[in-house]
Amino acid sequence: MTEVKLTPEHAATAARIVAEIDEQLDRVREAETRCKTAFLPILVEHGITRVEIVYDGGGDEGSVGDVTAYAGDEPRDLPPVLCDHFAVEWGGDITSRAIQLEDALSAFAENAASDHHSGWENGEGAWGTIAIDVASGAVMLTHNSRFVDYDTTETEL
Numbered sequence: 001m002t003e004v005k006l007t008p009e010h011a012a013t014a015a016r017i018v019a020e021i022d023e024q025l026d027r028v029r030e031a032e033t034r035c036k037t038a039f040l041p042i043l044v045e046h047g048i049t050r051v052e053i054v055y056d057g058g059g060d061e062g063s064v065g066d067v068t069a070y071a072g073d074e075p076r077d078l079p080p081v082l083c084d085h086f087a088v089e090w091g092g093d094i095t096s097r098a099i100q101l102e103d104a105l106s107a108f109a110e111n112a113a114s115d116h117h118s119g120w121e122n123g124e125g126a127w128g129t130i131a132i133d134v135a136s137g138a139v140m141l142t143h144n145s146r147f148v149d150y151d152t153t154e155t156e157l
Helices: 008-044 101-116
Strands: 050-058 061-071 073-077 082-088 096-099 126-133 138-145
Touching: 008 082, 008 096, 008 101, 050 101, 073 082, 082 101, 096 101, 101 126, 101 138
Parallel strands: none
Antiparallel strands: 050 061, 050 126, 061 073, 082 096, 126 138
8 A cells, every 4th residue: 555645735734624524523513412402301391201213215315204202101292392403504503493392303313313324315325213311311323224235156167
């Protein structure tokens, strides 16, 4: 393998790009934290102990599906209340808007899937679940990528 030596100018450019990516990722994590800070107290107040949100996509199409709330093991309707939702806009600013709780959870899930698995809706696609444990505040993203596989054999005859 050939070792590539960057000129000082190229090294500075590469460092700047890495720093910009890190800054953007910090803003994404900040928006995720703000979202959780907004919806977790509402869920606690209404006796919701767990929320599961599914997403699915492929062939350039994808969407967040059901948002299912639970009190213990029993499904429960989400309350029709407003919740602040935070998102990182194209320019990097974090914006906020008050929307229905179910919509805020759905938007949070779509942003999380896109932020952690960019392009999940393309090609063969992917599907997954965002599970929120309300008591602990833990959010687990379980992501499943689809792909085409094949097995090749060669036999000399």
